Amino acid sequence: MPETIALKNVISLVGDYPVLAGINFDAKNGEIILLRGSNGSGKTSLLRLIAGLIPVSRGNASVLGISLDGSSGNQIRSEIGYLGHKLPIYYDLSGQDNIKYFLSIRLSQSEIPKTSEKNGNDYLKEITNEALALVGLSVKLGKEKAGNLSHGQKKRLALAPILWSKPRILLLDEPHSGLDEISRGVLDQLVLDAANKGATVIYASHEHGANQRHVTRVISLAGGRVVEDKPNA
Amino acid sequence: MLKSSWIVFKKDVKIEMKSRVLAFQVLPLAGAVLIIFGFALGPDNQVLSRAAPGLVWITILLVSLLAVTRSIAIEDEIGADGIRLFGIDPGGLYLGKTMAATIQVFLIGVVIIFSSAAIFNSGFSDILSILAMVLGGFLAVGALCSAGILFGMMSLASNVRETLLPLLFLPVAAPVVLAATKVSVPALGGSKASILEWLGVLAVLFIAYLSVGTVVSESLLEEN
Numbered sequence: 168m169p170e171t172i173a174l175k176n177v178i179s180l181v182g183d184y185p186v187l188a189g190i191n192f193d194a195k196n197g198e199i200i201l202l203r204g205s206n207g208s209g210k211t212s213l214l215r216l217i218a219g220l221i222p223v224s225r226g227n228a229s230v231l232g233i234s235l236d237g238s239s240g241n242q243i244r245s246e247i248g249y250l251g252h253k254l255p256i257y258y259d260l261s262g263q264d265n266i267k268y269f270l271s272i273r274l275s276q277s278e279i280p281k282t283s284e285k286n287g288n289d290y291l292k293e294i295t296n297e298a299l300a301l302v303g304l305s306v307k308l309g310k311e312k313a314g315n316l317s318h319g320q321k322k323r324l325a326l327a328p329i330l331w332s333k334p335r336i337l338l339l340d341e342p343h344s345g346l347d348e349i350s351r352g353v354l355d356q357l358v359l360d361a362a363n364k365g366a367t368v369i370y371a372s373h374e375h376g377a378n379q380r381h382v383t384r385v386i387s388l389a390g391g392r393v394v395e396d397k398p399n400a
Numbered sequence: 401m402l403k404s405s406w407i408v409f410k411k412d413v414k415i416e417m418k419s420r421v422l423a424f425q426v427l428p429l430a431g432a433v434l435i436i437f438g439f440a441l442g443p444d445n446q447v448l449s450r451a452a453p454g455l456v457w458i459t460i461l462l463v464s465l466l467a468v469t470r471s472i473a474i475e476d477e478i479g480a481d482g483i484r485l486f487g488i489d490p491g492g493l494y495l496g497k498t499m500a501a502t503i504q505v506f507l508i509g510v511v512i513i514f515s516s517a518a519i520f521n522s523g524f525s526d527i528l529s530i531l532a533m534v535l536g537g538f539l540a541v542g543a544l545c546s547a548g549i550l551f552g553m554m555s556l557a558s559n560v561r562e563t564l565l566p567l568l569f570l571p572v573a574a575p576v577v578l579a580a581t582k583v584s585v586p587a588l589g590g591s592k593a594s595i596l597e598w599l600g601v602l603a604v605l606f607i608a609y610l611s612v613g614t615v616v617s618e619s620l621l622e623e624n
Contacts, residue, residue, distance in 0.1 A: 257474065273486060
């Protein structure tokens, strides 16, 4: 199976501080990888580096066959879904309006039917409802102000446009934080569905008891380095 | 870029229509500022009407600063990472936010100008002067928002944005406020000398700030 992510001796400096200090890491299609480590071990930095959000200072890094350098971030980001600590949600807009906004931005003009303005709007409405359904949110809930939704519902709302875009790599930073067991189960199922469709899923968690049922590999980080890489038993 | 700026513009206007922060918080604040200025200057009609144009534009400057801060705070909800990951074109983001802020501040500015005529007892002169003030007002607000949104985007990832933004914004806002005050003087009952020159200054400032902002914003988010 081809490698979607290949990092060799990667060092990433933020200022003078090495947030990643010689990472060796690779990932293939359909893998679900759990990154473990205490706070400051480099989990978030690794996810951000893969997403092209922080620079590769030294070493070789390629994502989806594209070498990561100063200008390549934009090329890979359209293929990557990233859910970080800050949820990409405008709290004053409804869930539907949030999804519509992100999907309109993501879609190229050619993908929206252009025969009339109404058709374009109808198409957007249709795919917005599809995205809501994808994460198990009802249309009624989608009409609610995003700020009024529960934490778990906000996370699912934030995931809706990401999953609808069918990313080849899905990066989730502490996706279970603040969620109850039921919401964790829903999120895990969404992750599993994405992996079954061929996406490489990497999620970071500092919780030792994090649900590992669907995980294929567990990687432990400490001090910006991989200290353990093993298949999930 | 134009398509994404239109999408961003519609989103910002929709957020204001739902939250009504500018209408229900900033507009009453502007009214309170005008009234406080009125009390501070005392009941002398001549002093009030002479000071009116400058006080109106200081109030609009304050409104612009609050509107720009609010506009950037909206984007802070998803953060610079979110903007980059969703592929939002930085130039489109800049133009869309500038358009939305300009229209919102301009509408508040119109209310401020009409309120000031009553509060400062300055009245309005002929229709041409009023039209010049409206045109000049639009150019001035456009210039203020063009510069403000640019500096706001520069400070998006900064944790000292609240203090950094006014510090960067006020020096470039000073010539705009000066020119806008000069353009407003005739409409509020003062001399009509050199109104066209000041309108020209405002048009140049607006075009210059908007052009620089559009070009520079392309590289801002990557650097954040």
